[in-house]
Amino acid sequence: MGDPVSTPTDVQIPTHTLAVVAHAAGDLRVDTVPVAVPLPSEALIAVAYGGICGSDLHYWQHGAAGESVLQAPMRLGHEVVGTVITAAADGTGPAAGTPVAVHPATPGAGDGSPFPADRPNLSPGCSYLGSAARFPHTEGAFGSHVALPSRMLRPLPNGLSLRDAALVEPASVAWHAVSRAGAVAGRRVLVIGAGPIGSLIVAVLKRAGAAEIIAVDMHERPLAAALTLGATQTLRATDAAAIASVNADVVFESSGSSRGLASAVRGARRGGRVVMVGLLPTGEQPALISLAITRELDLVGSFRFNDEIDEVLAALADGSLVVEPVITHEFAAADALEAFAVARDASASGKVLLRF
Known part of the structure; x- marks a missing residue:
């Protein structure tokens, strides 16, 4: 990992770190890379845990995640938590020794296309750790030590361990998705796809007071996990008749497949709302638009x-x-x-953590 060097605060850090790098579709490597010297507005973080996201899997398997296409090798990882080793030199952000979660987004004006000011996640120049949406790509944070802007860092509340906080980024994606649905308390909700994001949506829905939560998946393991997290019923994705009979007030599509979106449309009641969370591949996709029109469904994106x-x-x-x-x-x-x-094996795993 390289010989350690002293920082101005006498904290010993390595000169190099292992990094998880997607070089091209089907080409994932664990490389040794230099530890970056932080800019004045950056803190050096000792990463404790990193969660493998569906987008990380897409970059590895397909060389793309949705509209973001890999054009050069890129370090993966945006679901990370760790401890501040050296604070930002400009005095911003948490002090050394603070355990932190990471908000991986950097909003930006980009080409100047309009977007709602209160929704910076939609800013056209927004970048994200470990994302190929822009070129040069935004490097990720899968490494033992990474330099990150202090504005990305969120100190952990007292009593919350780093491992317990390891899911804060995907849980925030789920929380945002539920907010896009409007009021869910007392309502009947259908969740298509019970992988990590779908399961976290179930957990957020339970906290928000949904009366019924029906989880749908191809595999038994994620369905069992969904029940543990608050689902009141589960259905197999192959049971089209049962899904169509749900008549849910709100449906969350978190499978990221056109078949899942079709199930979501069929499972929504007339006048219901479908929140599209799963990221489908780039390009045109088949969709039951006629049924959505005649049922006056609200189709809502969540990003x-x-x-x-x-x-x-x-x-x-x-x-x-x-x-x-x-x-x-x-x-x-x-x-x-x-x-x-x-x-990659959804039948055998949920969220997989890397331990740094």
Whole structure:
């Protein structure tokens, strides 16, 4: 990992770190890369855990995640938590020794296309850790030590451990998705796809007071996890008749497939709302638009999140949001290739963590 060097605060850090890098479709490597010297507005973070996201899997398997296409090797990872080793030199952000979660987005004006000022996740120049949406790509944070802008850092509430906070980023995606549905208390809700994001949506819905939560998936393991997290009923994705008979007030499509979107449209009641969370591949997709029109369904997109991460941290700390059952595996960072292979198998794994 390289010989350690002294920082101005006499903290010993390595000169190099292992990094998980997608080089091209089907080409994932654990490389040794230099530890970046932080800019004045950046803190150096010792990463404790990193969660493997569906987008990380897409970059590895397909060389693209939705509209973001890999054009050069890119370090993966945006679901990370750790401890501040050296604080930002400009005096911003948490002090050294502070355990932190990371908000991986950097809003930006981009080409100047208009967007709602209160929804910076939609800003045309927004970048994200470990994202190929822009070129040069935005490098990710899968490494033992990473330099990150201090504005990305959120101190953990007292009593919340780094491992318990490891799901704060995907839980924030789920929290944002539920907010896009409007009021869910007392309502009947259908969740298509019970992978990590779908399961976290179930957990957020339970906290928000949904009366019925019906989870749908192809596999038994995620359905069992959904029941643990608050689902009141589960259905197999192959049971089209049962899904169509749900007549849900709100449906969340979190499978990221056109078949899942079709199930979502069929499972919604007339006048219902479908929140599209799963990221479908780029390009045209088949969709039951005629049925959506004649049922007057609201089709709503949900993309990343904004400041919901602060609410999620508070809910994790006070115990009102329970997410731990979503985690199924933990691997040392050096075993990232094995970890990604396990994470790819939705029948056997939920959220897979890398331990740095």
